Amino acid sequence: DTLSPLPVSPQTDRYDPLFFLWLGGMLLCVTWFLAREISARRALRTAVRVQTPAVEALLSQFAFWRRVQVRSDRRLSAPVTYGLIRPVVILPDGLAQTDCAALRFSLLHELCHVRHGDYLWKTLAACAVCVHWFNPLVWLLFVLLDRDLEMYCDEQVLRRCLPTERAAYA
DSSP states (O other): OOOOSSOBOSSSSSBOHHHHHHHHHHHHHHHHHHHHHHHHHHHHHHOEEOOOHHHHHHHHHSOOSSOOEEEEETTOSSOEEEOSSSOEEEEEHHHHTOOSHHHHHHHHHHHHHHHTTHHHHHHHHHHHHHHTTTOHHHHHHHHHHHHHHHHHHHHHHHHHSOTTTHHHHO
């Protein structure tokens, strides 16, 4: 009796087709997440660094153990945070060049994601989805985790806002 590197069906000496189904689904999920990652890296390369006084003032309010870069990209419609070791906040081009409450709120929200390592949690959840793609509860976990991370950051921004600013953020 020799050991087979692939799962063998107990009824026959053939390979288990469910393994190949699982492997195909996992490869599709990995491909989808990698395509998103490559797209984000491309946007990151073309994004322009933002060093306005308003952005620098907001960055100085947070005591990070690593430097956070702020960039802008004309193709974005909403701010995003990218990276764990060298985090980058990418803002829509119009928002990055203003000195308004929307910039402050957006940047505070994204810096909250950086502070709490949300990029790591989202990456771990994506890995769980790739391995357990067939389980609807894992997909539910993925969606609810994203929603909860966003709600937590919104709550943290509201805590930093003055009472008169809370309605504008909400």
